[in-house]
Structures are given as C-alpha cells and as structure tokens.
Amino acid sequence: MATAVPAERDAVARAFPGTPAEVLLPGALLHRSPDGPALLAAGVGPALAAAGVAAALTAAALDGAPFALVVSAGIAGGFAPLAPVGSLVVADEITAADLGAETADGFAPVTALGFGTVTHRPPAALVRRAADATGARPGTVLTVSTVTGTAERAALLRARHPRALAEAMEGFGVAEAAAAHGVPVLEVRAVSNPVGPRDRAAWRIGDALAALTDAFGKLAPVLTSWRPDDPDAG
Numbered sequence: 200m201a202t203a204v205p206a207e208r209d210a211v212a213r214a215f216p217g218t219p220a221e222v223l224l225p226g227a228l229l230h231r232s233p234d235g236p237a238l239l240a241a242g243v244g245p246a247l248a249a250a251g252v253a254a255a256l257t258a259a260a261l262d263g264a265p266f267a268l269v270v271s272a273g274i275a276g277g278f279a280p281l282a283p284v285g286s287l288v289v290a291d292e293i294t295a296a297d298l299g300a301e302t303a304d305g306f307a308p309v310t311a312l313g314f315g316t317v318t319h320r321p322p323a324a325l326v327r328r329a330a331d332a333t334g335a336r337p338g339t340v341l342t343v344s345t346v347t348g349t350a351e352r353a354a355l356l357r358a359r360h361p362r363a364l365a366e367a368m369e370g371f372g373v374a375e376a377a378a379a380h381g382v383p384v385l386e387v388r389a390v391s392n393p394v395g396p397r398d399r400a401a402w403r404i405g406d407a408l409a410a411l412t413d414a415f416g417k418l419a420p421v422l423t424s425w426r427p428d429d430p431d432a433g
C-alpha cells in the first residue's frame with residue numbers, strides 16, 4: 200500500500216489492528232502491521248511513488264514473498280459535482296494527465312508520440328468490490344505533476360478526460376512500478392479539496408484522512424480475499 204506522506208500512511212494503518220513494525224529496505228521504509236498490509240509513505244509525486252514502490256516490490260520478490268497487489272491511497276482533489284469533499288473514489292482508470300507534449304494542435308499524450316502508456320486499468324472485479332464495500336465512486340483518477348489551481352485548468356482537464364473524478368499526484372507512478380513487476384494495482388482516494396481555483400482554506404485534510412481510515416476498514420476483507428486468479432477477478 201503506497202501513500203505520499205506519513206499522515207496518509209498512518210490513516211490507512213489505523214484501519215488495521217496492532218502496531219506496525221518498521222522494515223528498512225534499500226530505497227523504501229515499510230510499516231508492516233501484524234495482520235495487515237505493508238505500508239509505504241513514498242513521497243509526493245509520481246517519480247518518488249514509482250521509485251519507492253519499485254524498491255519495495257523488488258525487495259519482496261528477491262525475498263521470495265512477492266506482493267500480489269499494490270494499492271495507491273491518499274487524499275485527492277475532486278471534480279465537482281461527482282466527487283465532493285469528503286467522498287471516496289476508486290480508480291477504474293489511472294491516467295497520467297500531463298505526460299506528453301504541447302503541440303500546435305494542443306496536448307499530445309506520450310502514446311500519440313509513440314511511447315509507453317498513459318493509462319493503467321485496475322482489475323474490474325476488484326474495483327467493483329472496492330466500490331461496493333466502501334461506497335466509493337468508480338471512475339478515472341488523474342495523476343498530475345502540478346496541482347490544478349484555476350477553473351480554466353480544471354475545465355480543460357475535464358474536457359480531455361470526461362470520466363475524471365479526481366486528481367492526485369502518485370497513482371500513475373505506483374501503477375507503472377506495479378506493471379513493471381506484473382502486479383495488479385488499485386487506487387483509492389478520499390477527496391480533501393475541490394479541483395479548481397487554489398483555496399487552501401477549503402482543504403479538509405482531516406476529514407479526508409478520517410474517510411480514508413473508514414474506507415480501509417471496509418476494504419480490508421476485500422483486499423485480503425482477492426486473488427488475481429479468481430474466476431471473477433477480471
């Protein structure tokens with residue numbers, strides 16, 4: 200489970216019993232709950248997220264105990280009206296919104312330039328189960344390197360990504376690392392602020408962290424019972 204900052208990691212950890220133990224790996228500090236997941240606060244942004252998750256996945260694989268699933272979790276900006284502050288979203292698409300090139304005809308994603316990918320899709324059945332268990336709304340979660348701060352940018356992102364519910368800064372990095380290891384990914388976000396004009400006073404980080412704890416309490420049985428080879432895992 201990867202978050203950006205320790206406050207998000209600890210909010211997730213509160214959903215699991217027991218005190219997590221610290222495990223220091225080359226390139227990643229994991230918090231391992233006794234019967235819960237391994238938690239990593241990898242830092243803000245897709246690069247740190249990818250680096251930390253890749254380090255944790257590599258260490259687990261070399262140890263002969265590979266992870267079966269990687270979850271990107273944390274707070275996010277929500278696009279009105281479908282993802283209000285305090286609500287939960289689960290990504291059925293994890294999309295890098297600003298990975299590409301500006302051209303005379305507008306933004307071109309890296310895929311249009313002949314490189315890589317801009318979208319990862321978590322297993323549909325797992326998204327469904329996560330949404331059913333938590334009440335999270337399923338949809339696209341964008342990964343951005345720059346937090347949106349104007350109504351114009353918010354409108355442009357929504358025009359480019361009509362299914363976008365939220366934006367955050369790590370999901371695509373987590374998903375790239377997971378994909379490199381052939382491990383499925385999930386992204387769950389609690390909305391702390393609206394995507395739009397910058398207004399730090401409107402951020403509800405405490406409420407979003409509490410929603411994250413509540414969500415992971417409900418998600419725990421879904422995550423522990425989920426197997427990639429389930430007939431319904433799709």
Ligand SMILES: O=C(O)c1cccc(C(=O)CC[C@H]2O[C@@H](n3cnc4c(=O)[nH]cnc43)[C@H](O)[C@@H]2O)c1
Nearest residue numbers: 203243274275276346347366367368369392394397
């Ligand atoms: O003061 C600002 O406007 C500002 C600029 C850059 C970063 C921040 C953060 O607080 C870090 C964002 C952190 O939380 C996630 N997050 C939460 N809301 C949003 C959002 O509206 N857009 C993008 N990311 C968001 C993100 O995943 C980071 O980990 C504040």
